[in-house]
């Protein structure tokens with residue numbers, strides 16, 4: 001058996017971002033990954049075709065997961081770990097796994113592994129994320145002020161992960177609530193819950209449960225349109241303090257995604 005010279009690579013996979021804040025968030029994460037694995041090449045893939053096209057029109061190059069893996073195969077990488085920076089094992093995450101499955105079937109890599117998203121079916125992953133989230137609540141939050149997190153939500157069964165996280169967080173702090181844009185726990189459920197608590201509060205803090213600040217945060221959460229969470233809460237007479245920081249800007253969450261990557265790399269054998 002000839003000895004293959006091991007060439008190891010990491011492929012980080014995000015939805016993609018074109019904003020300067022989003023790009024600096026991804027760059028900070030990139031630096032943390034390179035620091036954690038100094039002798040492994042780090043590449044990026046953006047999963048959103050829409051984002052890749054938007055960047056291409058601004059002459060910024062970006063690869064899909066499939067294309068990035070093809071390039072790494074061409075460059076003779078033997079061991080590759082793909083690490084998504086997604087929150088749930090939903091549809092977007094599933095696309096990444098199927099891209100990896102396809103390339104693995106090619107047999108071009110000696111080993112191709114995919115890391116877990118922030119939340120998996122394990123309660124340990126939910127509790128770990130709940131602790132990271134509660135460790136980073138806005139410093140200006142006065143006692144008794146509710147904090148609302150807006151997740152993306154999904155029609156995929158992985159939607160249950162948001163509910164699991166919401167329960168784990170509420171257990172630790174009953175005034176930290178979570179809902180999703182396109183999921184089962186909607187904003188109206190959160191408002192009902194707040195009203196039912198009977199506790200007086202002047203304002204609520206509004207944070208994205210999204211890795212990177214993008215349109216969903218800027219428009220759907222904090223935007224001026226009447227459909228945004230902020231506008232709908234203000235229409236209910238509830239003042240809002242939006243915090244435009246993606247989850248990947250918090251050390252605790254970066255540590256979880258880096259930890260998932262380290263775990264996946266153990267699968268290289």
Ligand SMILES: C[C@@]1(CC(=O)O)c2cc3[nH]c(cc4nc(cc5[nH]c(cc(n2)[C@H]1CCC(=O)O)[C@@](C)(CC(=O)O)[C@@H]5CCC(=O)O)C(CC(=O)O)=C4CCC(=O)O)c(CCC(=O)O)c3CC(=O)O
Pocket residue numbers: 015050085086087088089090091092093117152153154155156182209210211212213214215216217
């Ligand atoms: C399946 C689908 C919905 C459906 O059809 O059910 C879906 C699902 C999910 N998206 C997620 C994440 C993000 N989606 C966006 C943005 C957009 N998402 C859109 C479409 C779709 N998104 C449908 C697939 C359409 C397709 O792929 O062809 C766009 C194009 C249209 C729209 O939704 O408005 C809009 C472009 C906005 C623009 O114009 O820029 C951003 C960026 C941002 O915030 O703006 C993030 C990263 C947030 C972050 O950084 O965390 C997650 C959570 C993943 C996770 O973290 O786990 C899920 C759930 C899951 O994966 O199951």
Ligand SMILES: [Co+2]
Pocket residue numbers: 152
């Ligand atoms: Co989306």
